[in-house]
Amino acid sequence: MSTGNMNLTLKVWRQKNANIKGAFVTYKAEGISPDMSFLEMLDVVNESLIHKGEEPIHFDHDCREGICGMCSLYINGHPHGPKNAITTCQLHMRTFHDGEIIVIEPWRAAAFPVVKDLAVDRSAFDRIQQAGGFVSVNTGVTVDANEIPIPKVIADEAFNSATCIGCGACVAACKNASAMLFVSAKVTQLGMLPQGQPERYSRVQAMVAQMDAEGFGNCTNTGACEAECPKEIKMTNISRMNNDYFSAKLFREEATHDHAGGE
Amino acid sequence: MTLDAKIPKGPLAEKWSKHKFDLKLVNPANKRKYDVIVVGTGLAGGAAAASLAELGYNVKAFCFQDSPRRAHSIAAQGGINAAKNYQNDGDSVYRLFYDTIKGGDYRAREGNVYRLAEVSVNIIDQCVAQGVPFAREYGGLLDNRSFGGSQVSRTFYARGQTGQQLLLGAYSALNRQIHLGKVKMYTRTEMLDVVTIEGHAKGIVTRNLINGAIETHSGHAVLLATGGYGNVFYLSTNAMGSNVTAAWRAHKRGAFFANPCYTQIHPTCIPVTGDHQSKLTLMSESLRNDGRVWAPKTKEIAEKLRKKEITAAQVKEDDRDYFLERKYPSFGNLVPRDVASRNAKEMVDDGRGVGGSGIAVFLDFADAINRLGKDAVAAKYGNLFDMYYQITDEDPYSQPMRIYPAVHYTMGGLWVDYNLSTNVPGLYALGECNFSDHGANRLGASALMQGLADGYFVIPYTLGDYLATIGPKPVDVKHPAFEKTKQDVLAYINKLLALKGTKTVDEYHRELGLIMWEYCGMARTEAGLTKAKGLISALRADFWKNAIVLGDNEEVNSSLEKAGRVADFLELGELMVDDALARRESCGGHFRLESQTPEGEALRDDEHFAYVAAWEYKGDNQPEVLNKEVLDFEFVHLTQRSYK
Numbered sequence: 001m002s003t004g005n006m007n008l009t010l011k012v013w014r015q016k017n018a019n020i021k022g023a024f025v026t027y028k029a030e031g032i033s034p035d036m037s038f039l040e041m042l043d044v045v046n047e048s049l050i051h052k053g054e055e056p057i058h059f060d061h062d063c064r065e066g067i068c069g070m071c072s073l074y075i076n077g078h079p080h081g082p083k084n085a086i087t088t089c090q091l092h093m094r095t096f097h098d099g100e101i102i103v104i105e106p107w108r109a110a111a112f113p114v115v116k117d118l119a120v121d122r123s124a125f126d127r128i129q130q131a132g133g134f135v136s137v138n139t140g141v142t143v144d145a146n147e148i149p150i151p152k153v154i155a156d157e158a159f160n161s162a163t164c165i166g167c168g169a170c171v172a173a174c175k176n177a178s179a180m181l182f183v184s185a186k187v188t189q190l191g192m193l194p195q196g197q198p199e200r201y202s203r204v205q206a207m208v209a210q211m212d213a214e215g216f217g218n219c220t221n222t223g224a225c226e227a228e229c230p231k232e233i234k235m236t237n238i239s240r241m242n243n244d245y246f247s248a249k250l251f252r253e254e255a256t257h258d259h260a261g262g263e
Numbered sequence: 264m265t266l267d268a269k270i271p272k273g274p275l276a277e278k279w280s281k282h283k284f285d286l287k288l289v290n291p292a293n294k295r296k297y298d299v300i301v302v303g304t305g306l307a308g309g310a311a312a313a314s315l316a317e318l319g320y321n322v323k324a325f326c327f328q329d330s331p332r333r334a335h336s337i338a339a340q341g342g343i344n345a346a347k348n349y350q351n352d353g354d355s356v357y358r359l360f361y362d363t364i365k366g367g368d369y370r371a372r373e374g375n376v377y378r379l380a381e382v383s384v385n386i387i388d389q390c391v392a393q394g395v396p397f398a399r400e401y402g403g404l405l406d407n408r409s410f411g412g413s414q415v416s417r418t419f420y421a422r423g424q425t426g427q428q429l430l431l432g433a434y435s436a437l438n439r440q441i442h443l444g445k446v447k448m449y450t451r452t453e454m455l456d457v458v459t460i461e462g463h464a465k466g467i468v469t470r471n472l473i474n475g476a477i478e479t480h481s482g483h484a485v486l487l488a489t490g491g492y493g494n495v496f497y498l499s500t501n502a503m504g505s506n507v508t509a510a511w512r513a514h515k516r517g518a519f520f521a522n523p524c525y526t527q528i529h530p531t532c533i534p535v536t537g538d539h540q541s542k543l544t545l546m547s548e549s550l551r552n553d554g555r556v557w558a559p560k561t562k563e564i565a566e567k568l569r570k571k572e573i574t575a576a577q578v579k580e581d582d583r584d585y586f587l588e589r590k591y592p593s594f595g596n597l598v599p600r601d602v603a604s605r606n607a608k609e610m611v612d613d614g615r616g617v618g619g620s621g622i623a624v625f626l627d628f629a630d631a632i633n634r635l636g637k638d639a640v641a642a643k644y645g646n647l648f649d650m651y652y653q654i655t656d657e658d659p660y661s662q663p664m665r666i667y668p669a670v671h672y673t674m675g676g677l678w679v680d681y682n683l684s685t686n687v688p689g690l691y692a693l694g695e696c697n698f699s700d701h702g703a704n705r706l707g708a709s710a711l712m713q714g715l716a717d718g719y720f721v722i723p724y725t726l727g728d729y730l731a732t733i734g735p736k737p738v739d740v741k742h743p744a745f746e747k748t749k750q751d752v753l754a755y756i757n758k759l760l761a762l763k764g765t766k767t768v769d770e771y772h773r774e775l776g777l778i779m780w781e782y783c784g785m786a787r788t789e790a791g792l793t794k795a796k797g798l799i800s801a802l803r804a805d806f807w808k809n810a811i812v813l814g815d816n817e818e819v820n821s822s823l824e825k826a827g828r829v830a831d832f833l834e835l836g837e838l839m840v841d842d843a844l845a846r847r848e849s850c851g852g853h854f855r856l857e858s859q860t861p862e863g864e865a866l867r868d869d870e871h872f873a874y875v876a877a878w879e880y881k882g883d884n885q886p887e888v889l890n891k892e893v894l895d896f897e898f899v900h901l902t903q904r905s906y907k
Contacts, residue, residue, distance in 0.1 A: 134435035149403030159396040
């Protein structure tokens with residue numbers, strides 16, 4: 001089924017599960033077309049492994065159009081590979097040259113344990129969102145949408161933060177494995193909008209507390225997260241989050257109601 | 264069997280209000296005595312799980328992805344329709360209803376579609392309250408754009424990522440309930456069967472995708488919101504993991520499968536480049552607001568374009584055929600999807616296709632860029648243009664996009680009544696998983712609307728009626744039906760793991776896809792479909808002899824996961840062909856070459872085919888039985904659809 005003429009050497013991290021030590025294994029990827037996506041190249045390698053009765057390389061992937069946030073490969077030292085502002089599934093083989101050696105690893109962070117090979121467990125991200133990444137509004141108890149006018153610049157800014165796909169590239173890129181870019185994107189989106197104001201300060205405290213509990217590191221302003229983010233989320237989100245967090249700690253009450261815990 | 268859709272009597276505009284009043288209620292103190300299972304966490308499932316938990320029910324939610332936020336609703340681009348009439352351009356609930364019925368080529372239920380249009384306005388309010396950052400005007404109010412099949416602007420959007428923003432809204436509501444302990448979330452867990460006791464759905468059997476554990480879960484009701492089955496074609500705009508397994512296994516436990524042959528081929532997707540291709544990428548219909556679709560007027564010019572002797576920009580205005588604008592002056596480029604797709608195919612069949620393969624037409628933004636400026640076009644469609652560039656290595660700001668139709672959505676699905684209940688009591692189907700609201704063709708920006716309508720505003724009412732009827736007595740998890748179903752699932756898995764042949768599961772899937780695309784795609788004939796039936800049947804037999812499935816159950820095993828899904832697609836494919844054969848008319852996305860108007864449009868046969876085809880499973884390798892639900896049109900006059 002191969003249709004191209006590129007031949008590559010892959011050094012791929014193989015690890016059976018979270019409890020067994022992993023190691024790099026070398027594979028040949030032959031007859032690769034420059035029009036293939038990176039994941040299609042791995043599909044080709046996997047098909048040949050299956051034909052040989054060998055276990056295919058496991059990696060997370062789903063939508064293959066850069067929006068679900070599932071794919072998560074650390075390629076040649078960069079989350080989502082060498083190109084800026086795209087996910088692994090949008091990376092195409094024309095970015096590489098014939099004969100190249102490509103090193104493929106999973107996200108590396110204590111809070112993201114390896115599930116198998118290149119797939120990691122990112123449920124810590126869900127738990128941070130569960131701690132406070134919402135507006136407490138039940139279905140049906142709302143006003144007409146146009147009764148909440150929002151200046152276009154604010155709406156656009158909130159949208160820019162809301163584009164986060166939760167892939168974890170920011171954590172993988174950070175030498176401290178910090179999740180601050182991810183957390184601050186949601187804090188900023190809701191903190192900028194009028195709908196998010198009532199819980200603005202309890203939210204930031206609850207989310208930061210959960211982030212710390214999950215074992216993510218701290219931010220030391222290197223900026224690798226912003227540089228590697230496939231959705232170009234800006235570090236100014238982190239500044240906003242810090243601002244809200246300190247305001248909350250200095251001047252506000254402790255986290256209350258929904259954000260404080262179960263019923 | 265007589266199918267009762269349970270559409271309430273009375274005037275169209277009063278049906279839903281009256282029905283809501285007639286439904287039984289579960290009192291607030293009793294709601295916590297009920298367990299509800301929700302499978303799938305996209306717009307329909309996520310919204311349903313959150314809303315039911317808010318009401319007080321105990322919800323167990325399941326998804327096969329690593330997080331509920333990754334359900335494929337996330338990839339919807341263009342927008343969501345709602346009859347708000349914020350543009351003062353003549354929209355109304357009735358107009359949205361009418362456009363949707365007509366767009367579906369008069370093969371949907373009036374009652375359902377009217378309700379959909381009615382609750383559409385509540386959806387926008389709900390999403391805004393959650394903090395969904397829809398596009399806005401400078402005055403701070405919500406912006407709209409136009410979509411195919413309507414002449415008003417009623418589509419709300421968030422750049423080209425509306426699905427993402429709506430799903431993250433539903434995900435946030437779900438997260439709140441998980442945090443409150445009202446929803447127990449199971450990720451990386453795939454549903455493999457439904458447990459029924461005395462004819463009622465009482466639970467499911469799942470496989471943990473990390474350690475292979477086969478588990479049973481009980482509930483007073485089971486809601487399937489597991490999406491569509493477009494991946495039966497292998498190449499589609501669906502996510503790689505999208506599959507029919509949950510719906511299909513429910514079908515094999517008695518739930519009827521309705522109108523399986525109604526598939527939507529979306530006109531504007533990035534064309535296939537080679538055999539390696541794993542999926543196709545949509546370019547949002549919203550692009551047809553500003554992009555103009557054309558092909559060269561002659562084969563000779565097309566040939567020069569294909570050989571790259573000339574560029575698109577060098578083709579003179581007089582040598583271009585803006586075929587949609589020419590044939591459909593009132594709707595122009597914004598005709599419904601089925602019409603736009605068939606016309607693109609006609610151009611290619613006529614030898615006027617472009618691109619290296621000749622299987623594409625142009626979608627050109629040169630006029631829009633001249634009129635509005637590059638920045639304004641980028642602000643509206645930037646992320647789509649970037650995506651196109653990444654995939655094709657061509658800059659759509661300086662040369663037209665090449666586009667071609669691709670499988671995108673399936674209007675068919677599990678048969679449900681007005682309450683979203685399948686014919687198996689206690690088993691419900693929501694969103695794309697059911698068949699109910701789009702007839703034979705879905706209009707753009709209506710999938711998000713239906714998913715959220717079902718999840719936020721329909722099921723929270725209708726489910727209560729069933730639960731109040733059966734009462735809060737706990738489901739007996741010791742009932743032998745649970746163990747029996749679990750053993751069935753294990754036996755099936757072992758049968759798959761025993762396959763040690765010579766062909767990979769993906770190879771079978773790709774072959775199935777080619778058969779479906781060739782004979783059950785944009786144009787279908789009696790002879791072609793009959794041939795396809797034989798081919799699929801042979802392929803399925805071969806699969807169960809020669810497929811390779813590696814590894815064990817008790818580990819992460821993508822080979823096993825895929826094998827189960829493809830085995831189900833192989834069965835579904837045959838049913839789709841049966842359905843397409845039985846429907847000897849053209850309607851919407853189902854185009855039988857034997858049934859067309861002199862202008863080449865879909866020609867319905869209302870006298871014989873104004874029904875829902877609900878297929879009943881009769882056992883392995885037995886022909887399925889066709890049950891018909893006759894569609895009554897009380898309020899709308901059936902006409903030949905015209906967009907001229």
